[in-house]
Amino acid sequence: MKLVVAIVRPEKLGDVLESLFRAEVRGLTLQRVQGHGGETERVETYRGTKVKMELSDKVLLEIGVSDHFVQPTVAAILSAARTGEVGDGKIFVLPVEKVYRIRTGEEDQAAVTPIEELAPT
């Protein structure tokens, strides 16, 4: 099992979710975050006060997947989140020691396998 952590542009989130859905990746968590990935700083002006915005809005996705799902998940995010400009984000794949599904108490592989009859059709 792996944890795929992806940081993407907020304006690409719609595309990423659609792409993940097509790749049949169900079950994810997302957070709105702020970060800096080397992109050109934005300058904003408020009543003559100039400020450099060092941090940009990003979206952080966390997806727990079984090993054979890592590649499809990563590929889906890579293709959907890319604009080609600095600041497109990163994907990290982390090892996972233990997974529990709270509802059933299932562990590991079973806990990250979607339940077919409950999956949306």
Add this chain to the structure above:
Amino acid sequence: MNSSDTAWVLVATALVLLMTPALGFFYGGLVRRKNALNTMMMSVCALGFAGLGWALLGYSLAFGSGNAWIGDLSMSLLRGVGLEPHGTIPHLLFFAFQGTFAIITAALISGAIVERMRFGPYLAFVTLWAIFVYAPLAHWVWGGGWLARLGALDFAGGTVVHVNAAAAALVVALVLRPRKDYARRAILPHNVPFTLLGAGLLWFGWFGFNGGSALAANGIATLAFVNTMLAPIATLVVWTLLDLSRTGRATAVGAATAIVVGLVAVTPAAGFVSPISAILIGAIAAAPSYFALLWRAGTRVDDSLDVVAAHGVGGTVGALLTGVLAQKSWNGVADGLLFGNPRQLVIQAIGVLGTIAFSAAGTFAIIKVLGLAAPVRATAREEGLGLDVTQHGEEAYSRGEGAILVLPEAGPSRGLPAAAPALLETGAGSP
């Protein structure tokens, strides 16, 4: 001159001017947060650009004697617009009151092109539009032009303002094409309370719009004022019942829209129909706009904030019903179909069709000419980032985290805050 008339029109002018920032709130609440400022700026800057175009040139083209189609340049640059009487109020006040109408009409169009038009071309567009489309149309109806001679009834601008703005809105929406996310992603209003605030302020300002159009503090002003209260009341009730019967829920965006539709519908009728007719107009106007909204959302026409459904359909219904329900015993001018003058309805229909044709053609010419000079459409990247940051360099809801003060080069040597470089080195949790 009459001092009470002057006092009322002075107040009414301020009320109508307030409608344009109010429209900014109405529209601003309906767009995504990344475009909130841009949308509100489209209304706010119309105050400046359409207003200046009106003062320098538009007023003369609308109210100079000219011919049946357009005024002349006799009053350009405000020549001869002084304190002499115009009816019972000073000419200068009449000019200012009319100016507020030109401004809001231009601003209304922006609802069709939000979230995708570059701001510079937008400014050029509203300026030219107020001069070359709005002013001739105002001349037709209020400046002694052919519709006035024909006997068309348009008390406060059902055709001049609303049908006109809606025809222009449809044209620019089609020329600019849909937003890249339109019909692909859910595009939700980011602040519905803003929209309700805008609707409330629009209603408040509309008392000046319709009540002030009597250009006097008299019985007709009272009739128009009260009708401005009654028609939206009826629209709000019918709209809410339609919402409840269709979905079981009365929506806030629906209520805000209903208020505007009722106001639009009563605008041409305000000083011409009885109060009970105003209630009838408000009630009847709800359904066509309601179903036009539902139908439009399923098409490829990205009239983003439904200028056509609210102002075009509502304005047309109002203009036609004025031809049905006008009552000489109330207005002293003309009767409508129901009171034995079917010809009035035909004249009203001619007014609507003439307005649509001229407005659509003029708007198409302006936006196409502007398109030759510079791209009018924002790039896909700008659309993605949002027009607030890309067009204005500001955010509506800035959190300020990670913002570093940029000090002028030659200013006092205070240096950058020490925290700034450290912030970058630690990466603040993200690569």
